[in-house]
Amino acid sequence: MTQQQDPTSTSPASQQGLTIMVWSCDPQNPERAATPFMAAQAAAAMDLKVEMLFTAQAVQWLLPEHADTLIGFGPQSLPVRHYLEVAAGLGIEMRACSQAMHALGLGREGLVPQCAGLGGLVAFLGRGQEVGWRMLVF
Secondary structure (H helix, E strand, O other): OOOOOOOOOOOHHHOOEEEEEEOOOOOOOHHHOHHHHHHHHHHHHOOOEEEEEEOHHHHHHHOHHHOOOEEOOHHHOEEHHHHHHHHHHOOOEEEEEHHHHHHOOOOHHHOOOOEEEEEOHHHHHHHHHOOOEEEEEO
């Protein structure tokens, strides 16, 4: 007989979450950029812990100069600022890939306040291997 974990436990082994890599949804493709945010919001609404790693050119969504760029498609397009604020309000942890920041010649000080800091691929992959966690790549 297997023993079930208490779903209210906060120990790391019982935590369920979703880690999302935002990679192909860069400012050159703003119509794709709303989808990772919507997936993150849906997971947070399901009481999952959610982390987002913005890498490659998509790291630019975490820069203030893109805050007013409309993302999504059709009449439902909203500024990225809206998605960042909603995500932060839901407790979604958003991080910028340190390697992408370095490649673009950017520093941590230039990130929007909703960004929790820097992250990387090793941490993303490690989190995805933890019990109760799943990974998505956009």
